[in-house]
Amino acid sequence: MPRDPLIGLVGKPSSGKSTTLNSLTDTTAKVGNFPFTTIDPNRAVGYLQIPCACSRTNLTGNTPPSPSDEPPLQTRCKPNYGVCQKGVRSVPIELLDVAGLVPGAHMGKGLGNKFLDDLRHADALIHVVDASGTTDAEGKATRGYDPSQDILWLKSEIVNWVLGNLKQKWGGIKRRHVAIKAGPVETLQGQFSGYGGTSVIVARALDKLALKQPLQDWDDDTIAAVVNAFVDEKFPTVYALNKIDHPDADKNISKIAKQEPPERIVLCSAISEVFLRRLAKQDYIRYIPGSEFVDTREDLIDNGEADGGGLKEMDEKLKSRIENMKDMVLYRFGSTGVNQVLSRASELLGLVPVFPVRNIGTFGSGEAGTSGGDRAAVFRDCVLVRKGATVGDAYRKIMGDAPLAYVETVGGVRVSEDDEVRVGKNDILSFKVGRA
Numbered sequence: 508m509p510r511d512p513l514i515g516l517v518g519k520p521s522s523g524k525s526t527t528l529n530s531l532t533d534t535t536a537k538v539g540n541f542p543f544t545t546i547d548p549n550r551a552v553g554y555l556q557i558p559c560a561c562s563r564t565n566l567t568g569n570t571p572p573s574p575s576d577e578p579p580l581q582t583r584c585k586p587n588y589g590v591c592q593k594g595v596r597s598v599p600i601e602l603l604d605v606a607g608l609v610p611g612a613h614m615g616k617g618l619g620n621k622f623l624d625d626l627r628h629a630d631a632l633i634h635v636v637d638a639s640g641t642t643d644a645e646g647k648a649t650r651g652y653d654p655s656q657d658i659l660w661l662k663s664e665i666v667n668w669v670l671g672n673l674k675q676k677w678g679g680i681k682r683r684h685v686a687i688k689a690g691p692v693e694t695l696q697g698q699f700s701g702y703g704g705t706s707v708i709v710a711r712a713l714d715k716l717a718l719k720q721p722l723q724d725w726d727d728d729t730i731a732a733v734v735n736a737f738v739d740e741k742f743p744t745v746y747a748l749n750k751i752d753h754p755d756a757d758k759n760i761s762k763i764a765k766q767e768p769p770e771r772i773v774l775c776s777a778i779s780e781v782f783l784r785r786l787a788k789q790d791y792i793r794y795i796p797g798s799e800f801v802d803t804r805e806d807l808i809d810n811g812e813a814d815g816g817g818l819k820e821m822d823e824k825l826k827s828r829i830e831n832m833k834d835m836v837l838y839r840f841g842s843t844g845v846n847q848v849l850s851r852a853s854e855l856l857g858l859v860p861v862f863p864v865r866n867i868g869t870f871g872s873g874e875a876g877t878s879g880g881d882r883a884a885v886f887r888d889c890v891l892v893r894k895g896a897t898v899g900d901a902y903r904k905i906m907g908d909a910p911l912a913y914v915e916t917v918g919g920v921r922v923s924e925d926d927e928v929r930v931g932k933n934d935i936l937s938f939k940v941g942r943a
């Protein structure tokens with residue numbers, strides 16, 4: 508059965524990894540349950556925000572049109588896991604906290620191999636970079652450090668780890684490759700499977716390089732280029748440029764922006780997100796996590812809520828911190844950026860949310876005419892599948908090995924097991940179990 512996607516968080520000490528993880532996994536937020544039963548100590552559950560199927564205005568689920576402008580199904584959306592607020596659904600996703608990375612890790616420095624061993628399970632990485640330049644490569648306090656260096660050394664640690672292991676065995680690998688007349692994908696997949704490398708990933712890496720020479724003639728540079736391409740494919744990485752609230756961050760961000768593609772970069776201030784959520788919990792402000800909207804008691808009174816929305820009065824020091832945060836982070840960057848970090852990682856992986864429903868007419872989970880459960884509720888479930896997944900892949904992920912009779916999508920239209928699942932197409936599915 509295809510497993511759930513796993514996103515690894517990496518970063519040198521003091522880059523803000525724990526703060527970022529805390530803001531992504533905020534257990535006290537109203538996010539509901541999650542479906543993962545066995546959680547490793549170094550795993551955590553984050554919530555990926557996606558536009559929910561309930562926000563599609565063309566879906567009515569056999570209900571009379573709503574008198575308001577609201578999409579007709581939105582008020583009845585009740586996820587089993589996570590939450591859905593005004594059509595924005597928070598879907599649980601597993602995160603892996605990969606600790607102890609410092610330069611030299613591939614030679615066993617820091618937590619070294621332990622770190623690299625954990626990493627092999629991740630499908631994508633979030634590299635938390637201290638964009639303020641106030642911590643050196645080992646995480647010690649300094650000023651004026653160039654954080655673009657962190658991006659380079661972290662990648663090279665992973666590459667050197669894989670390369671070191673491969674080169675130790677290269678003689679034998681070559682001989683076997685020639686003896687059994689294997690293809691390069693087959694041979695390399697055998698070597699890279701321990702890092703979660705599938706034949707599709709290996710083939711994509713080799714396609715990018717378009718090598719002419721046969722594997723047995725590869726020189727050291729070619730082997731290194733192959734490992735580099737494999738690491739790029741296996742661990743697509745988002746750079747979370749953290750501490751953007753710090754005055755030194757701007758120049759470092761400009762430098763990294765010249766070095767890395769824009770879709771890999773997200774600017775964030777993890778500490779601002781943690782701070783805002785804490786104040787919201789203590790009823791000092793109204794704040795939708797991850798948004799740019801922060802309302803104080805005064806703001807709400809100005810907006811006509813006489814009791815200030817029941818919010819508490821803040822002292823001058825707290826008020827000025829909030830104003831400062833609005834100026835330095837929210838107004839300049841649109842949000843604290845923390846939610847975008849996860850969204851970007853999911854985009855890199857090409858995750859597609861699939862909404863399995865029992866009843867394709869109502870989008871509910873109870874069959875029409877049966878009792879039990881909240882029959883008015885819609886889109887109870889949502890699972891994340893990878894780009895290119897088929898209806899059959901989604902079925903096996905959700906239902907396991909049970910025999911499949913047929914599958915329907917919106918409008919009761921039958922779809923084939925081989926049809927691809929995409930956002931807005933074949934992503935609301937009703938599986939009929941049994942013999943066709």
Ligand SMILES: Nc1nc2c(ncn2[C@@H]2O[C@H](COP(=O)(O)OP(=O)(O)OP(=O)(O)O)[C@@H](O)[C@H]2O)c(=O)[nH]1
Nearest residue numbers: 519520521522523524525526749750776777778779
């Ligand atoms: N200015 C600023 N400081 C931050 C931000 N995020 C984290 N910090 C500070 O950076 C320091 C390190 O943060 P942590 O989250 O503990 O960093 P870490 O990477 O988990 O560090 P280790 O536990 O040593 O691996 C703390 O003093 C945080 O308060 C941010 O967005 N802005």
